[in-house]
Amino acid sequence: MPTSTSDLKTRLIDFANQAGFAKLGICRPDAVPDIANRLDDFVAQGRHGQMTWMAERMHWRGSPAALWPEARSVIMLAEPYTPDHDPLEVLQQKDRAAISVYAQNRDYHDVVKKRLKRVGRWLLDQADGQIKVFVDTAPVMEKPLAQAAGLGWQGKHTNLLSRDLGNWFFLGAIFTTIDFPVDTAGVENCGSCTACLDICPTNAFPAPFQLDARRCISYLTIEHKGPVDPQLRPLLGNRIYGCDDCLAICPWNKFAVTSQEIKYKARPDLLSPRLAELVVLDDAGFRALFSGSPIKRIGRDRFVRNILYAIGNSGDVSLLPAAKKLLNDPDPAVSDAARWAVEQLSAI
Structure with a gap:
């Protein structure tokens, strides 16, 4: 003892x-x-x-x-x-889906x-x-x-x-209930750096050290129910579950410790999946693909809603038929997202 x-x-x-x-x-x-x-x-x-x-x-x-x-x-x-990869690279692949690192x-x-x-x-x-x-x-x-x-x-x-x-x-x-000796509190060391604030696509930080979740892509793609504000949809890009921009750009990551947990290593099929393969998922297919994944908790409808926003932002007219197939989806947010995606691609 x-x-x-x-x-x-x-x-x-x-x-x-x-x-x-x-x-x-x-x-x-x-x-x-x-x-x-x-x-x-x-x-x-x-x-x-x-x-x-x-x-x-x-x-x-x-x-x-x-x-x-x-x-x-x-x-x-x-x-x-x-x-062990750059999470920002997939943002340039408009026909692919960007999934937050922690959910891969x-x-x-x-x-x-x-x-x-x-x-x-x-x-x-x-x-x-x-x-x-x-x-x-x-x-x-x-x-x-x-x-x-x-x-x-x-x-x-x-x-x-x-x-x-x-x-x-x-x-x-x-x-x-054990009374341990305590440690000295951490001290802020961001200095004059504003990289994380500057990179945010939706300007979700009203001020340094403050977040407005209503504009945060992680919130919008995971927690927000129903349609997303049309003004914010173009800013989502191809981010369909979470957002890593402010994390990925931080200069302190040069000291980041490599993860040794194999369960956190990105699944090859979730690293940069094709939007065309995800948008066709029904409830059973969604549950099967994301069994054991944090993504499963948002359900098929919210997930496909996000995929349709990404399709609308893709500029890829080959995805137009897939969006049209969901115009009459039973979920109102999905059918609304499908109409928006069709409008965006039809305007090209």
């Missing part, structure tokens, strides 16, 4: 590294007292869009200590998913949670205490907590950055 929580923390870091995590830091549940006000402002301005779950659970989301009052420490862990293989929720549970079980074997693990599915503000735990800082694109990891990594949290 360890002689102190400091010794236990050292061994915990070693075990977490062995389990596949690249970095671990610890903070107190009340280490980010300003997040409640920041969240209030975000929701009050309507920047959460249709993500009503953010407004419904603001008490817990804005106060990690309220989520589990018995917790004494928050263990934040980072797991890299750094791509297995659902990270499943992978990270298994790893977190492994670390958590090890911890409980070493000391008396309780734990709860979270991976992006509970009202936990992972990024502010990760900064408080010293993993990095929230950049101007609001994502977490690290000097030694870049910004291609997932976050996981273990809340515990």
Whole structure:
């Protein structure tokens, strides 16, 4: 048994590294007292869009200590998913679909949670205490907590950055009743750089360190239900699930750690799939293709809606027949997207 929580923390870091995590830091549940006000402002301005779950659970989301009052420490862990290709290249291939790097293989929720549970079980074997693990599915503000735990800082694109990891990594949290020594909070190191703000196709950043989800392509292609604003559709390009522009352009990625997890390596059929092959998917075909993928959660209708926007932006008239076949699709958003795509291609 360890002689102190400091010794236990050292061994915990070693075990977490062995389990596949690249970095671990610890903070107190009340280490980010300003997040409640920041969240209030975000929701009050309507920047959460249709993500009503953010407004419904603001008490817990804005106060990690309220989520589990018995917790004494928050263990934040980072797991890299750094791509081995340039995610921006596919944006020039207009007949292909651009899928966010994190969604090109297995659902990270499943992978990270298994790893977190492994670390958590090890911890409980070493000391008396309780734990709860979270991976992006509970009202936990992972990024502010990760900064408080010293993993990095929230950049101007609001994502977490690290000097030694870049910004291609997932976050996981273990809340515990064990009272660990805490780490020094991360310090912002973006300097005068505005690369992430400048590259955003939809100007989704009203100011540095602020995001309006209603203009974010990741939000529009994943969370937004129904038709997308016609003024924003041309700006989507061929991005049909998520957007990596602000992540891919960040200069700190020169220090990014290569991912060792094979489940994050891009599936060849999802690296740059043809729009013509995706637009014909019915519900069964969609479920089969994206079994075990995070893409499955948006469903066939929203997915095909996105494909049709990409077809409308492609300039490829050979895709016109495929769009016309969906003009009478039962889903209103799909049929609307089909009409828009047909209009765009017919005007060429």
